[in-house]
Amino acid sequence: MTDEFQQGLARWNNQRLAPQFPTGDWQKLLERDLQMLRLEGGFLEELRSEVAERAAEAPTDVDGFIAWFEALQENGPGQNDPLFPWLAEEATREELSWFLEQETAGEAGFDDLVAYTQVKLPAAPKLELARNYWDEMGRGNPKGMHGPMLHGLIESLGLEPRIETTVWQSLALANAMTAMATTRRYAWHSVGALGAIELTAPGRSAATAAALKRLGFSGRDARYFNLHAVLDVKHSEDWNREALRPLVEEDPRRATAIAEGALIRLRCGERCFERYRAELWS
Template sequence: MTQMDVKPGATTTTELSGLVRSVAADPSADALHELERRADEVSIRAFGDDDPAAELEAQRFLYEVYAHRILPPWSPDWRDYTDPVVVNAHRRVGDAWLARDRKVYGAGLEIPTTPEGFGKWATVVCEEHASGVTHPLFDFLAERATFEQLREFQAQETPFDIHFGDLVALLLPGIHGGQKIELAGNFWDEMGNGKLAGTHRQLRLDMMKRIGVPADDYLSNVDFYWVEELRMANMYFQTSADRSLAPQAIGMLQATELVVPGRLERQIEGWRRVGLTDAEMHYLLEHVVVDVEHAEGWLNHVIAPLAAARPDMLPEVAIGILRRLDCALAVCDRAMRDIA
């Protein structure tokens, strides 16, 4: 299936994403009431009853609001999702998801509470998790995938990847000292060290253009994306935008830096096999280098000081790591089903 195909089960105006777009255009009392009602109904079905169709609707709604609300109002894609009813409906859906995940990952969670002990725990958990480079997906991408299959996987990863610099930026306010320096260094790498052509967003857009992935699908064709990919993007938006969830965001970013480089190396092998030059996949090659550096810096300069000062925050960091890893595993499993 190409990105321009219409997927079965695409969003309708009676589903949350369609409703909230209608509300942005015409915030009538009836439309706002229906949005509230539908949000509560879908939350129960998605995160209480584990209804897959309801979770897809919920994740599309969460992403629709996150991805458009972060834009400035002069963007042609910006939508006015500032009405208190919209904000509250969006928050309630996200809270229902978070409550479900806290039960899953928080129950019986035992972790070391010293900086060194927690760092070792996090490293081992990430390196041994089934979402890593040992997942069969990465042998497939490296050794057997066609150009079209590699493109499909690259396209699916857009909702999270395209926003990464903004997600790091959301964590910066109010954090100081060595932790801010590490965050700022990560952000500066995302910004191409001050060179527009080298920003990671631009490098990704350049690669997307080369392989035929539409640049604006992450805003205009959200129904294209798997629920697993929307879940990944929403998880980072949720924890980066809500200051009370910053410890989870820190854990998620640590997991990202630890597991991504090996996975990218296998994808690079696959792209080389089907004819892409290193210059055409600068985006992937850049991350193999910088993410290794950031993984160590993140442990030593962000998580270790937090562990020393506030060990009571470490369970939240751990939940962030575990949520991120299992979300990545779901993406890998879905890719094996739909692409391989």
């Protein structure tokens, strides 16, 4: 996993997922996509191999699995990382800006990931992902859409996130999330990965919101992180009850795939935190 490889995957994802018009060279583009899909598949399988042993320990009975999954909030990779208390209490404006630039450049778009993942899911989980998506969309109010909230903060800071200046760990996180959501053989993995975000995001969001407040930013600027510090707690409870539980009840084999997806997401996050600390604390 190198800068060049992750940058290439990120550029390809940006291009292939953007709305487009038909072109005369579509067959050439298909050949490119096939090559990139093979590379993406190898990347995901490498990540799976890193977490497979731990994921295999996840129970496949419903109650046992939900307990195992919820425990990831404390014992999952990257949890309780010292980066976030430091951001909340000590980071300068420049250091926080660098952190946010890295996080935003590697942002895959939770709303789009949910939309891709819900395709052909069973009814109960599909409805839960739909409710989650509706929240991401501000329940129909453009001012309440989560994505634009984050981009508004980036504009306030005068940041310009770019693939070329983003550490590979952040790009790898976004590339992994995109791969799981857009590739149907990893659909259960994506459900687990998205559930892991809901489970673990509140603490990190609260720390980032505290940093923004300490540095004099308005509540409007910090709205995205203040919102996720609170809302994702309920989202996680609903996700585990309405999506994970019925999926594992219907087919216990899904527990292992969901566990792998969650651990992949958390391991990629852990790599980001380690790299951020190395850069910020050097």
